[in-house]
Amino acid sequence: MTILQTKGLTKKFGDFAALDGVDIEVGKGEIYGFIGPNGAGKSTTIRVLLGILRATEGQATIFGKDVWKDAVDIHKRVAYVPGDVNLWPNLTGGEVIDLFIKLRGRTDKNRREELIRRFDLDPSKKCRTYSKGNRQKVALVAAFSSDADLYILDEPTSGLDPLMERVFQECVMEAKAQGKSILLSSHILSEVEKLCDKVAIIRQGKIIEKGTLHELRHLTGTILLVETRQPMPALSEMKGVRGIEEKGGALSFQVDTEELDNVIRYISGFGVVRMESSPPTLEELFMRHYEGAGVGGVS
Amino acid sequence: MEKQFFAETASLSRFVLRRDRLRIPIWIFAFVAATLLIAVAFTDLYQNAQERQAIAETMKNPAMTAMVGPGYGLANYTAGAMMAHQMLLMTAVVVGLMNILLLTRHTRTDEEDGRIELVRSLPVGRLSNLVSALLVMVLVNVLLALITGTGLYALGIETMNLEGSLLYGAALGATGLIFAAITAVFVQLSQNARSAIGLSIGFLLLAYMVRAIGDVGDEAISWLSPLGWILKAEVYVNNYWWPVLLTVGVAALLAALALYLNSIRDLGAGFLPSRPGKMHASGFLASPIGLAIRLQRTGMLAWAAGLLLIGASYGSVLGDLESFFADVDIMQEMLVQTEGFSLTEQFIPMLMSVMAIIAAIPAIMAVLKLKGEEKNERVEHVLGRAVSRNRLLGSYVLLAFIVGFVMLSLAGLGLGLVGLSVMEEELALGMFYRAALAYLPAILAMISIAVLLIGWAPKLTGLIWLYLIFSFVVVYLGGLFQFPEWVVQLSPFGHVPRIPIEDMNYLKLLLLTGGAAILAALGFAGYNKRDIGR
Ligand SMILES: Nc1ncnc2c1ncn2[C@@H]1O[C@H](COP(=O)(O)OP(=O)(O)O)[C@@H](O)[C@H]1O
Ligand SMILES: [Mg+2]
Numbered sequence: 001m002t003i004l005q006t007k008g009l010t011k012k013f014g015d016f017a018a019l020d021g022v023d024i025e026v027g028k029g030e031i032y033g034f035i036g037p038n039g040a041g042k043s044t045t046i047r048v049l050l051g052i053l054r055a056t057e058g059q060a061t062i063f064g065k066d067v068w069k070d071a072v073d074i075h076k077r078v079a080y081v082p083g084d085v086n087l088w089p090n091l092t093g094g095e096v097i098d099l100f101i102k103l104r105g106r107t108d109k110n111r112r113e114e115l116i117r118r119f120d121l122d123p124s125k126k127c128r129t130y131s132k133g134n135r136q137k138v139a140l141v142a143a144f145s146s147d148a149d150l151y152i153l154d155e156p157t158s159g160l161d162p163l164m165e166r167v168f169q170e171c172v173m174e175a176k177a178q179g180k181s182i183l184l185s186s187h188i189l190s191e192v193e194k195l196c197d198k199v200a201i202i203r204q205g206k207i208i209e210k211g212t213l214h215e216l217r218h219l220t221g222t223i224l225l226v227e228t229r230q231p232m233p234a235l236s237e238m239k240g241v242r243g244i245e246e247k248g249g250a251l252s253f254q255v256d257t258e259e260l261d262n263v264i265r266y267i268s269g270f271g272v273v274r275m276e277s278s279p280p281t282l283e284e285l286f287m288r289h290y291e292g293a294g295v296g297g298v299s
Numbered sequence: 300m301e302k303q304f305f306a307e308t309a310s311l312s313r314f315v316l317r318r319d320r321l322r323i324p325i326w327i328f329a330f331v332a333a334t335l336l337i338a339v340a341f342t343d344l345y346q347n348a349q350e351r352q353a354i355a356e357t358m359k360n361p362a363m364t365a366m367v368g369p370g371y372g373l374a375n376y377t378a379g380a381m382m383a384h385q386m387l388l389m390t391a392v393v394v395g396l397m398n399i400l401l402l403t404r405h406t407r408t409d410e411e412d413g414r415i416e417l418v419r420s421l422p423v424g425r426l427s428n429l430v431s432a433l434l435v436m437v438l439v440n441v442l443l444a445l446i447t448g449t450g451l452y453a454l455g456i457e458t459m460n461l462e463g464s465l466l467y468g469a470a471l472g473a474t475g476l477i478f479a480a481i482t483a484v485f486v487q488l489s490q491n492a493r494s495a496i497g498l499s500i501g502f503l504l505l506a507y508m509v510r511a512i513g514d515v516g517d518e519a520i521s522w523l524s525p526l527g528w529i530l531k532a533e534v535y536v537n538n539y540w541w542p543v544l545l546t547v548g549v550a551a552l553l554a555a556l557a558l559y560l561n562s563i564r565d566l567g568a569g570f571l572p573s574r575p576g577k578m579h580a581s582g583f584l585a586s587p588i589g590l591a592i593r594l595q596r597t598g599m600l601a602w603a604a605g606l607l608l609i610g611a612s613y614g615s616v617l618g619d620l621e622s623f624f625a626d627v628d629i630m631q632e633m634l635v636q637t638e639g640f641s642l643t644e645q646f647i648p649m650l651m652s653v654m655a656i657i658a659a660i661p662a663i664m665a666v667l668k669l670k671g672e673e674k675n676e677r678v679e680h681v682l683g684r685a686v687s688r689n690r691l692l693g694s695y696v697l698l699a700f701i702v703g704f705v706m707l708s709l710a711g712l713g714l715g716l717v718g719l720s721v722m723e724e725e726l727a728l729g730m731f732y733r734a735a736l737a738y739l740p741a742i743l744a745m746i747s748i749a750v751l752l753i754g755w756a757p758k759l760t761g762l763i764w765l766y767l768i769f770s771f772v773v774v775y776l777g778g779l780f781q782f783p784e785w786v787v788q789l790s791p792f793g794h795v796p797r798i799p800i801e802d803m804n805y806l807k808l809l810l811l812t813g814g815a816a817i818l819a820a821l822g823f824a825g826y827n828k829r830d831i832g833r
Contacts, residue, residue, distance in 0.1 A: 050683050052831040072687045080683040086676045088594060089411070089491060092576030095584055102585040103684040124576045128490070139680075 001028040003150055003181040004049065008058035011044055011205075018044045020205040021058065026150075026181050026198075031172065033196030034185040035286070041205040042185040043083050046154050049183075050080060062150060076104065079148035083155040083185070085135040087127035093138045094123030100142035111145035118167050132159035144171045151175060151182045157191060169195060189283050201286070209285075217279045221256040224263075225278075229271030238263055250274060254284070304562065306424040311431035315405050316438075323439055326397050330390065330471070331446050333772075335454060337386055340780060342378050342456055351376045358384065362646045365511040365616045366653070372536035377458035379535030382451075387470060389775075391529055392507060394443065394471050395478035398436055399499040402482045405432040408492040416566060429483060429561050433554055436479040444472030463535040466543065470529045473546040477525045478503060480550040483557035490569030497598050504605055508612045515616055525549070587686055588694035595668055599702055602661040606706045609657060610713025613650045617643055617714075618721025640800050643724055647714075647734055648797035652774045654710040655738035656767065656792060659745050662703035663763055666749045669695040670760050678831055688827050696750060696819065703742035711735025726799075734798035740811040744791035745770075747818035754825025766790075791815075 004026040011019040019041045026032040036042055047053040049060055051071030060067045062074045087096055097112060116123055119137045127135065136159045143151060151172075157165050172182055172195055186192050192199060193213065200210035209216060221240070226232075227250035235251070236244055240259025245252045255263050267275075316323070345351045355376035357363075364370070368388040372380035406429055409415050415428055424430075448468025452461045482499040489495045506524040513521030514530075521527030525546060532542045564570065583589050620643055669692065672678050681691055715731030745767060752760045770790035777787045787793035794811055796804045 047679070047832070050679065052679050052682055054828070054830055071682070072685055075683060076685040078683075080679075082676070082679060082683075084676060087680075088590075088677065091584075091593070092578070094576070094578040095580040098580030099584050099590060100680065100684065102580070103587070103681060103686055124578050126576050 006060040010057040012056045031182045033192035033199040036202035040202045077149040079143035080152045081139040081156045085139045089128035115141040225276040227274040304424045304426045308427040315435045361515045368530045371533040379458035383534035391474040394475045398475045398479040407486040440472040440475035444468035473543045477550040480553035487560035607709040607713045610710040611717040614714040614717030617718035658706035665702045666699035699746045707735045740808045741791040744815040747815040750822030754822035
């Protein structure tokens, strides 16, 4: 079941197209990773989804309802954590959390206390005194203590320490276990890798890649680390081999899946001493797009 | 050592000037243009000594003294004396306001938003920010003084000689400097820009009122107020320079105090205590309007106290006014018999219109707060939850309306209660209250125009303040200059019946309210259609 869907979402600020035909789809019980460099359009997409910005073109629906026209109804079932959490300097964290919970309509008080403890937040301090991480905790506590069906989280961990990141990840997994859906924007790849079922990569307002993590890795092949007794002269000329690097006497390189068989056959002729294979990390996947080397342009 | 404190002050000053390269010239131009235009208008309107002398007679009463200060040279009311008497104080108050706003903008506001932290991470002295802001204020006030002074002289009006004109400018500049310095102190004391501005404006109003009480009653009291000093320059009459020197000297001391306080405090900290916070929100803080009230509570309470005080101080003058006219039989007959109203009654609408315009300020602030929330990216927390845009904007409008109502009530009741207690004349308290509340539709109109701007041109919301200043000029000066009726009616305040000398006109007020409602509806429509964000 589709919880959130955009079709050809375009947002222009004057002449500048911040979003250019964004299509994403989040299903029920899914954690959807939305990754891209700074200024790619993640927050803009999310603001359109919240009915705070109005799309120039395209459609966006949440729970099958239009995000602009039915914003209030949708928001009763959505919890949102903005990327830059700006709070009221003269209210305390506790007051803000209560306010946020009340503004959503549904309340769950016990969750609040538990989350404040888990996130190690002092709710009696004024927001003025909070660091970025603490302001984020306020927003996270308010979000996770609400009984929402969809969580929209915009780079929610950019100010948290590793310990708190763990707590955050637990909260996300608990929500997923309860069948909730999550849209998680991030540029922290390990986080997305750990949590997400599906990923969309956005760059300069365009989705350049999307699918399950498995599918995306498939696209980019396998990383091999090989040490042979004799040198492999023609390796760099072989079809489907990329990014050869010397690593302590061994060679590391990436092989496209359809060429894997040929490459292994070739290598085996040189006396293999050591061979390790690993799926590419999201990082490698990501870098390939960042470098602008072209989407699939090399192979 | 010096480097520790003042490194890069000059480049920071240039940076401040660059950021305000439009704002500062606009302020100065506005002051100079207004001053020169009014000087010319005075000489056009009152072309000979007899006409001026007739005006001088009407000025000789406590209500006028309370409003514009004691008159010097009333016996020989030259164009210069008239200008200094009727315009200097009011202009000085607005100059003070400019200094408060500009100085806070470049000090506490920047600090609160974390920009000073960035600057301080560079090889910049600890006091460089405050010093550079103060230096810019010195430049602004000196320029204002010189341009106004030479401008007035250049008009070639006979009684406005060079010395007097320069002193007129210098009086304005000195007032500006002392309020810049006072603001610099408040900026150290309070931890955020809003309360720094609130305290400074509060001090400005207090200075105005203390001087009013002193000028009408015991002159010694006027010495407590910097605005009282400046009037003792007796510009264009005796041209004393010492009040200017006194003011500048005290300003320098205050600036030194501010620098000292700045040097011993942490970045981001203040001296006024901040109470420990609550773990839970009260039941009150559970809706957009609860939030709107909570955010503005302190400021609004201060405004309420201020308006009550203004009403009360004007009221305290009414008694003096009466006894004053009792002594001057001829005047009484001349003015009273024509209208069938006592002079006190004729002054009430004028006092009321000024108070209504002051009461409009917190009402407009209450609704514009929503714009500030948007700019600080806090509106999305609310709209991101189950709150519609209509409900959000509606909450702020409702609050603004209540604020306007309360402020008018307090001002009217303050005037009435204190006035009745000091007067012999029998007037009904209800009349005072009605005279005040008649202005509610006008305040409503101002709120609606603010809503219209929030809905369609959020970047231009500042225009509402220009419109309020325009309203003040036509309503306050309209009486003096006998502006054509249509000019006065360009302001919503110009449509309000002047109770008690005019009858209550419900139709007019209803039309005004209707117009306001239409504008507000348009504003809501715009707010529902536009993007939220900076
Ligand atoms: N209100 C706005 N007006 C103009 N440009 C904007 C506005 N908001 C965002 N942008 C631009 O749109 C692009 C995408 O921004 P954003 O969605 O915030 O990126 P991300 O969240 O992925 O870092 C950026 O180039 C940004 O400068
Ligand atoms: Mg972002």
